[in-house]
Amino acid sequence: MNNTSKTSPPYSRCICSIILAISACTVSHAQTWPPASVPNAPQPQLEAEVTLRATPLNILKDEGAIWSSPARIREKDFGYLLPLGLAVAGAVTTDHQAMYDVVSHNASFNNTNTNASNFLVSPFIAAPAVMFAAGHFTGNDHARETGILGGEAILDSLVVEQGMKFIFWRERPTLDNAKGKFFQTNVGWDSSFPSSHSMIAWSSAAVLAEEYPSRLNQLGIYTLATGVSLTRVLGQQHFPSDVLVGSAFGWMIGHFVYKMHHRWHEPISR
Structure with a gap:
């Protein structure tokens, strides 16, 4: 067996440190909800309901909050940052072995x-449009809000995902015997880290699970999202760390969008 499959890439420690810092962009919001508890954090908007017209400005504010959040990290935040950082570190250091020795290379x-990952992610992409249309044409404010916030979460996650891809420039598992080298500018738009499928699925899933929080709904939604992430690895499209970071960031972005902009509440029966 090739000895390179048993050794970690020499840059892995540096990469893990950078990832830990980047993780703060979203995690610092995840454990300090409600946002009012964070010094200088953006406050929820005061509109009576979620509107499509306000979404572009909300996205700009979301991105500003996400990318500037490391400045608001406090000591208590490391209770969440450290476990995530350690999990990502472990994944990065074993990525090569996982993709070279464990995951099948059968074409x-x-x-x-x-193909399964492309199929499984489709409902998460379609859900915001379907929910918004259903809510708009039936007068269902809950469905309408779900559609708007789901779309906002997906767009937020795609901006973060593309930004990270252009920071890390990682090779796909199909290149160079799955060494997964970072900072390879020749990969262009096809950078592997993080997984866009995972970020889309988990950001949309987080909003859906928050808006319709029954145990059965959450089980089905998160099982489907897990399927998206798993099949990206089994398809040799992404390393385990790619989907771990994509899933975690997508989930946290979805929850952040919901907490910041959610307005609908169950009418009180009289």
């Missing part, structure tokens, strides 16, 4: 899983 198997 048919990989193609089946890649």
Whole structure:
């Protein structure tokens, strides 16, 4: 067996340190909700309901809050930052071995899983549009809000995902015997880290699970999102750390959007 499959890339420690810092962009909001508890954090908007017209400005404010959040990290935040950082560190250091020695390289198997990931992510992409249309045409404010916030969460996550791709420039598992080198500018738009499928699925899933929080709904929603992330690895499209970071960031962005902009409440029956 090739000895390179048993050693960690020499840059892995540096990468893990950078990832830990970048993780703060979203995690610092995840454990300090409600946002009012964070010094200088943006406050929720005061509109009576979620509107499509306000969404572009909300996205700009979301991105400003997400990317500037490291400045608001406090000591208590490391109770969440450290476990995530350690999990990502472990994934990065074992990525090569996982993709080179563990995950099948059978082309048919990989193609089946890649197609499955594309199929499984489709409901999460379609859900915001479907929910918004259903709410708009039936007068269901709850569904309408779900659609708007789901779309906002996806767009927020895509901006963060693209920003990270252009920071890390990581090779796909199919290149260079799955060494997963970072800072390879030749990868261009096809950078592997983080997984866009995972970020889309988990950001949309977080909003859906918050808006319709029954145990059964959450089980089905998060099982489907897990399927998206898993099949990206089995399809040799992403390393485990790619989908771990994509899933975690997507989930936290979805929750952040919900907490910041959610307005609908169950009418009180009389």
